[in-house]
Amino acid sequence: xxxxxxxxxxxxxxxxxxxxxxxxxxxxxxxxxxxxxxxxxxxxxxxxxxxxxxxxxxxxxxxxxxxxxxxxxxxxxxxxxxxxxxxxxxxxxxxxxxxxxxxxxxxxxxxxxxxxxxxxxxxxxxxxxxxxxxxxxxxxxxxxxxxxxxxxxxxxxxxxxxxxxxxxxxxxxxxxxxxxxxxxxxxxxxxxxxxxxxxxxxxxxxxxxxxxxxxxxxxxxxxxxxxxxxxxxxxxxxxxxxxxxxxxxxxxxxxxxxxxxxxxxxxxxxxxxxxxxxxxxxxxxxxxxxxxxxxxxxxxxxxxxx
Amino acid sequence: xxxxxxxxxxxxxxxxxxxxxxxxxxxxxxxxxxxxxxxxxxxxxxxxxxxxxxxxxxxxxxxxxxxxxxxxxxxxxxxxxxxxxxxxxxxxxxxxxxxxxxxxxxxxxxxxxxxxxxxxxxxxxxxxxxxxxxxxxxxxxxxxxxxxxxxxxxxxxxxxxxxxxxxxxxxxxxxxxxxxxxxxxxxxxxxxxxxxxxxxxxxxxxxxxxxxxxxxxxxxxxxxxxxxxxxxxxxxxxxxxxxxxxxxxxxxxxxxxxxxxxxxxxxxxxxxxxxxxxxxxxxxxxxxxxxxxxxxxxxxxxxxxxxxxxxxxxxxxxxxxxxxxxxxxxxxxxxxxxxxxxxxxxxxxxxxxxx
Numbered sequence: 136x137x138x139x140x141x142x143x144x145x146x147x148x149x150x151x152x153x154x155x156x157x158x159x160x161x162x163x164x165x166x167x168x169x170x171x172x173x174x175x176x177x178x179x180x181x182x183x184x185x186x187x188x189x190x191x192x193x194x195x196x197x198x199x200x201x202x203x204x205x206x207x208x209x210x211x212x213x214x215x216x217x218x219x220x221x222x223x224x225x226x227x228x229x230x231x232x233x234x235x236x237x238x239x240x241x242x243x244x245x246x247x248x249x250x251x252x253x254x255x256x257x258x259x260x261x262x263x264x265x266x267x268x269x270x271x272x273x274x275x276x277x278x279x280x281x282x283x284x285x286x287x288x289x290x291x292x293x294x295x296x297x298x299x300x301x302x303x304x305x306x307x308x309x310x311x312x313x314x315x316x317x318x319x320x321x322x323x324x325x326x327x328x329x330x331x332x333x334x335x336x337x338x339x340x341x342x343x344x345x346x347x348x349x350x351x352x353x354x355x356x357x358x359x360x361x362x363x364x365x366x367x368x369x370x371x372x373x374x375x376x377x378x379x380x381x382x383x384x385x386x387x388x389x390x391x392x393x394x395x396x397x398x399x400x401x402x403x404x405x406x407x408x409x410x411x412x413x414x415x416x417x418x419x420x421x422x423x424x425x426x427x428x429x430x431x432x433x434x435x436x437x438x439x440x441x
Numbered sequence: 442x443x444x445x446x447x448x449x450x451x452x453x454x455x456x457x458x459x460x461x462x463x464x465x466x467x468x469x470x471x472x473x474x475x476x477x478x479x480x481x482x483x484x485x486x487x488x489x490x491x492x493x494x495x496x497x498x499x500x501x502x503x504x505x506x507x508x509x510x511x512x513x514x515x516x517x518x519x520x521x522x523x524x525x526x527x528x529x530x531x532x533x534x535x536x537x538x539x540x541x542x543x544x545x546x547x548x549x550x551x552x553x554x555x556x557x558x559x560x561x562x563x564x565x566x567x568x569x570x571x572x573x574x575x576x577x578x579x580x581x582x583x584x585x586x587x588x589x590x591x592x593x594x595x596x597x598x599x600x601x602x603x604x605x606x607x608x609x610x611x612x613x614x615x616x617x618x619x620x621x622x623x624x625x626x627x628x629x630x631x632x633x634x635x636x637x638x639x640x641x642x643x644x645x646x647x648x649x650x651x652x653x654x655x656x657x658x659x660x661x662x663x664x665x666x667x668x669x670x671x672x673x674x675x676x677x678x679x680x681x682x683x684x685x686x687x688x689x690x691x692x693x694x695x696x697x698x699x700x701x702x703x704x705x706x707x708x709x710x711x712x713x714x715x716x717x718x719x720x721x722x723x724x725x726x727x728x729x730x731x732x733x734x735x736x737x738x739x740x741x742x743x744x745x746x747x748x749x750x751x752x753x754x755x756x757x758x759x760x761x762x763x764x765x766x767x768x769x770x771x772x773x774x775x776x777x778x779x780x781x782x783x784x785x786x787x788x789x790x791x792x793x794x795x796x
Contacts, residue, residue: 141647149640239479246479249664249683345635345661347683350477351509352659354634385637389644392627393594400600400628400795 140269142386147274148344150382151281152177152336156360157367157374158281158288159332164364165292166325167305169434171227172212174357175234176330180205180337182238185250185348194253194342198277198335201342205334206327208234213326217319220436235351245348252346253277275343277335284332289371301325305430308437318437333357359408366415368428373418381411470494470704471528472506473519475535476633482658482677483632483694484508487534487557490696497701501708512537520545524552530707532700533557536601542566553712555703558603560781562714569699572720573603574610574780576692576728578755579745580654580674581614583689583731585622586738587672588652593624594645596655596662598632600795602783604656609787610755611654614745616789625650626792635661646671652689663687672733679729690742691729699725718777722750756780761788 156173163170183204188197212230215221253275256262261272292298301321304311308318336356341348359381367373388403419425472491476484491504505528510519516538523531524545530553533542539559546554546566554566562568584593593615597604608626615622625648627641634657642653642662646669653673655662660680666673666687673684675691699719706712719725728746731739749755758769763786769775786794 138647141643145640145643145647149636152636239477242479246485247481247678247682249660252668340636345639345659345664347481347635347660347664348479349481349633349635349659350479351633352635354631354636356636386640386644389627389629389637389641390648393625393641393644393648393650395625395791397793401630404628404630 140266142390143270144274146379146382146386147278149385150378151275151278152339152344152356153360153363153381154281154375154378155277155284155339156333156336156357157363157378158284158371159329159336160361160364161367161369161371161374162288162292162301162332163325163329164433165305165369165430166301166322167308167430167432167435167437168216168322168326169223169227170209170212170216170230170326170329171224171361172209172230172234173329173333173361174353174355175231176205176208176333177234177337177340177357177360178238178351178353179208179234180334181341181352182242182245182337182348183334184338185245185341185346186241188250188342189245189248189348192251194251194346197250197342198253198338201334201338202331203334205337206331209326209330209333212330213323216436217322217326220438223434223436231357239350242348242350246350248348250341250346250348253342275339277339277343280335285371285375292371302430305432308432308435312437312439319439322437333360336360363411363415366412366419368415368419368425369430370419370428373415376418377411377415380414381407384410467503468501468530468704468708469503469505469526469528470700470707471504471523471526471531473510473516473523473531473533473535473538474506474508475510475512475537476508476658478506478508480633480658481660481680484534484658486677486694487532487696490700493697494700494704497697498704498708502704510538514541516541517545520554521548524549529553530555530704530712532703536603553707553714562716565714567714568716569703570718570781571694571696571725572718573692573694573726574606574755575721575749576726577607577610577654578614578749579728579742580690580692581611581616581622582618582745583734583738583742584611584652584654584674585615585618586741587689587734588622588650590649590651591619591622592650593622593652593654594642594648594650595624595626596638596641596645596653596657597626597628598657599630600628602781605786605794606780606783607656608790608792609783612787612790613755613760620789622789623791624654626790628795629657631657633658635659638662639665642666642673660684675729681729681732686733688729688732689734690731693727693729695725695727698723720749721746722752762786763788763790 180201184197184201187200188194215226216223258272262268363377367377384407474484478488507519533556536558542556546563558570629637639661642665660683663673663684667684679691681688754774756775758773759771760769762768
């Protein structure tokens with residue numbers, strides 16, 4: 136039983152950064168903006184979070200710094216694409232490249248320094264309940280944030296008026312503009328929210344997952360998060376499912392190898408990607424619904440006075 | 442905006458011109474790394490070697506490096522760029538740079554090339570390597586002594602000879618202490634992904650291993666060992682700070698002395714392509730201070746280290762292959778060629794080698 140609990144906890148740790156970054160990007164894309172800079176914002180969050188935690192000695196301050204770092208860094212993207220109407224794909228890609236380089240430079244002095252791990256939740260009497268205790272009440276704080284965030288985004292997008300407005304902007308920014316909605320302001324807020332989420336995901340890497348700073352430590356997780364959003368056809372609960380399927384197969388294949396299952400390890404390594412794509416494509420096989428969920432003006436620059 | 446751009450361009454041009462002028466009478470030595478120099482592992486150690494060159498040779502040399510260069514055909518451009526930028530001697534530090542370096546070396550016959558951990562040479566291309574397997578034999582012995590379960594978890598990157606050789610040597614060392622010792626092997630198919638390395642370590646511990654060995658570059662696995670109050674070995678650099686209670690020792694690389702001698706040879710005009718394989722006795726492979734183990738285990742490890750430094754090879758027969766067929770006869774020592782192309786396991790390894 137203990138091993139099952141351990142496996143589930145490991146899966147949750149692997150899925151959490153993907154889920155947070157993907158949920159943030161989902162909101163950005165629902166507003167019609169495609170930000171390919173997730174990997175860059177994530178790694179900036181990781182270095183900011185680790186740096187602040189290292190300098191102040193408090194991983195909690197690190198957590199806040201990670202969020203702030205992601206948000207500030209995304210602002211750069213927002214100014215470029217929203218105010219100056221640059222190409223979103225190119226700007227997003229350069230944001231990733233810039234983030235990877237800049238974080239490496241900023242983090243030079245943190246290399247080889249052990250960091251402090253954000254403590255797990257520990258509620259007396261509850262965390263010690265066998266099996267479910269550690270699963271429900273004994274995980275790291277960012278895990279709980281990730282679940283709450285998913286629920287909050289679902290509620291916001293589909294149950295609030297502001298969420299409806301945001302989605303309508305993503306579908307047709309010209310119509311929204313004609314109705315007097317401040318398209319650019321909404322999009323700024325969405326992009327910054329996405330940046331904060333990516334930063335938090337990065338903070339999870341350097342404060343919980345592997346409490347250390349090393350260059351490129353995000354190792355492509357930002358790209359996986361981006362892909363999750365598309366394959367989940369822009370639905371929050373599907374992003375949640377996707378992140379956990381990916382995490383489960385990712386950990387499962389490591390266990391399969393350790394167990395000695397005679398399947399080529401290269402195949403096993405590709406399995407998380409394959410499985411996630413297949414499952415999410417199956418969930419969203421209804422073409423009409425997928426079309427409806429796809430933000431129609433995704434990636435198109437919007438200039439109000441034209 | 443346009444004015445700013447022009448100003449910027451002129452400055453850059455002036456700066457790069459200044460750099461070339463300054464470099465004219467210096468020898469430019471260059472390095473290509475596959476990882477970031479901030480990995481605190483393999484590439485970091487190579488870069489420490491580069492810094493030692495700068496320190497030792499001072500004004501006579503100028504160094505440059507490219508990091509995060511992907512292995513494979515894409516590396517062509519990196520080597521070509523350095524050769525065009527005036528590098529006189531170029532060190533490619535990863536196995537996957539082999540073919541690109543062979544190709545670029547032919548194009549630039551006046552530039553001296555060196556490639557680490559490969560096996561192809563040329564008129565202006567030398568190879569160098571470190572006998573990490575020597576250290577891994579010591580790790581195997583320590584693991585067999587220290588593991589209560591008799592099972593180690595082994596995290597590995599790619600099935601190249603270097604890695605296979607390491608697994609075999611580790612197992613031979615472990616079996617010399619405990620003939621029934623087992624290693625669970627997980628291929629993560631990456632040199633550098635801290636998260637995945639941590640996940641692999643957790644999986645291995647969950648399945649009963651109580652000591653972790655790695656042939657990947659980050660400190661993540663050791664941190665997991667520290668959290669679970671178990672043990673492990675560091676890789677490439679001394680990782681004791683990350684796992685003060687978990688690290689038994691660390692298999693570290695010291696490239697500095699070699700780089701200094703080669704760049705000095707290039708300065709003197711005596712550089713010739715060579716094929717060197719440095720080990721514990723040359724100081725290129727080092728074991729970090731033995732910690733978290735009883736004195737008798739420490740003494741055993743030190744004795745083995747000394748024996749290897751004295752010229753004994755861990756791959757000395759009798760050794761059988763995984764399927765039981767004999768490989769080395771009693772007293773027979775494996776030749777370097779076989780080791781460098783190693784694509785089979787020795788007896789007792791519980792894994793199927795990915796092809």
